[in-house]
Amino acid sequence: MWLWFAKLGSPKWFYELSSKWLPWLVGAMAITLAVATVWALLYLPPDYQQGFTSRILIVHVAVAGTSLAFFPLMAVAGTITLVWKMKLADMVAKNAAALGAWFSFITLATGSIWGSVSWGTWWEWSDSRLVSMLFQFFLLLGVVSLRSALEDSDKAAKACALLSIVGCINVVVIKYSVEWWNTLHQPASPVSIESGSANGPEFWIATALMILGVYLFMSVSLILSTRNEILRRERRALWVQELLHESD
Amino acid sequence: MKPHRRKMLGIILFIAFGLSAAVGLTLYALSQNINMFFTPTQVAQGEVPAGQHFRIGGMVKDGSIAREADSLSVNFVTTDFASEVPIHYVGILPDLFREGQGIVAEGIVDAGGVFQASKVLAKHDENYMSPEVKAALDAAGASAENHSAASEGGSL
Numbered sequence: 001m002w003l004w005f006a007k008l009g010s011p012k013w014f015y016e017l018s019s020k021w022l023p024w025l026v027g028a029m030a031i032t033l034a035v036a037t038v039w040a041l042l043y044l045p046p047d048y049q050q051g052f053t054s055r056i057l058i059v060h061v062a063v064a065g066t067s068l069a070f071f072p073l074m075a076v077a078g079t080i081t082l083v084w085k086m087k088l089a090d091m092v093a094k095n096a097a098a099l100g101a102w103f104s105f106i107t108l109a110t111g112s113i114w115g116s117v118s119w120g121t122w123w124e125w126s127d128s129r130l131v132s133m134l135f136q137f138f139l140l141l142g143v144v145s146l147r148s149a150l151e152d153s154d155k156a157a158k159a160c161a162l163l164s165i166v167g168c169i170n171v172v173v174i175k176y177s178v179e180w181w182n183t184l185h186q187p188a189s190p191v192s193i194e195s196g197s198a199n200g201p202e203f204w205i206a207t208a209l210m211i212l213g214v215y216l217f218m219s220v221s222l223i224l225s226t227r228n229e230i231l232r233r234e235r236r237a238l239w240v241q242e243l244l245h246e247s248d
Numbered sequence: 249m250k251p252h253r254r255k256m257l258g259i260i261l262f263i264a265f266g267l268s269a270a271v272g273l274t275l276y277a278l279s280q281n282i283n284m285f286f287t288p289t290q291v292a293q294g295e296v297p298a299g300q301h302f303r304i305g306g307m308v309k310d311g312s313i314a315r316e317a318d319s320l321s322v323n324f325v326t327t328d329f330a331s332e333v334p335i336h337y338v339g340i341l342p343d344l345f346r347e348g349q350g351i352v353a354e355g356i357v358d359a360g361g362v363f364q365a366s367k368v369l370a371k372h373d374e375n376y377m378s379p380e381v382k383a384a385l386d387a388a389g390a391s392a393e394n395h396s397a398a399s400e401g402g403s404l
């Protein structure tokens with residue numbers, strides 16, 4: 001068990017394994033995203049109140065849900081960095097922060113556009129869901145800047161790990177904000193298996209596909225950026241040298 | 249697990265739990281301020297200090313919307329099915345504004361007990377359905393409007 005764990009922390013092992021997995025992941029991502037996008041944007045039935053505006057929500061819900069995964073991911077990686085000092089964990093965490101900031105930004109942008117039509121406002125400072133999501137965006141930018149502000153990369157990794165663990169609290173606040181307090185933002189929709197009822201399959205299957213596609217996109221992006229980080233940090237290692245000569 | 253690793257993990261867990269507790273208690277203490285709006289019942293019970301600018305949230309009562317023919321002025325009643333507050337508003341209402349819809353209005357209660365709104369926002373509940381489904385539900389007598397109104401009323 002510990003051998004497997006130690007192996008997982010080896011950048012070389014990760015690089016080789018990800019080379020094998022990447023084509024499959026990219027393929028699955030391309031198919032899922034293509035199907036979900038065409039379905040959601042061309043064939044999804046309109047909502048009886050909002051009309052076709054509801055199609056924005058498919059993208060919004062998928063990206064928003066995925067954006068909540070970044071802090072837990074960075075916290076797990078951060079804990080591994082702090083406790084087991086595994087280099088690979090920090091390479092994953094480093095690029096997750098910036099990607100997460102983008103996901104949060106797209107969540108805020110799509111939500112704002114939808115809100116301007118449906119609610120009658122682009123932004124409400126009094127809504128705890130909106131503000132906690134904005135806080136996550138700033139917190140992720142904070143992790144990115146913290147890393148670039150500290151010159152000692154070891155210290156930077158530790159500081160970012162701690163901030164990531166702390167940031168997880170905000171994820172819980174975002175998730176439950178619509179239940180704990182009254183907000184303008186609607187709560188998460190319960191799904192119904194029955195066709196022809198509220199939140200029936202014609203709505204949520206497209207959403208579920210989009211969520212899967214966006215998660216795959218997140219995984220592929222993280223794996224690609226981690227591979228780059230491995231090559232950069234391990235550039236003096238023998239296996240990287242050999243790899244580079246092979247491709248010459 | 250080596251002792252120094254166990255110690256580090258302990259420190260991390262301690263920080264995580266300590267901070268969670270601190271944030272949790274702070275949010276709990278501030279919950280009245282974090283809530284976006286007061287309900288009509290809270291207003292009726294006098295929980296809102298007199299003369300204060302605040303937000304009220306509830307459903308638009310069926311049959312209560314009265315528009316003036318020559319202006320953007322509109323009167324309606326907001327309800328949480330326990331208490332009602334009349335609202336007056338001059339301006340353009342959001343697309344989703346209608347009877348039975350959840351709304352949030354910002355403004356002040358005047359001397360006559362009417363809420364003078366400076367802004368009206370429409371809420372959308374968590375239920376999405378196509379026009380056909382909505383029509384079918386209405387035809388079946390199970391008015392989705394009432395259904396969503398009941399679930400909204402529960403969460404308000």
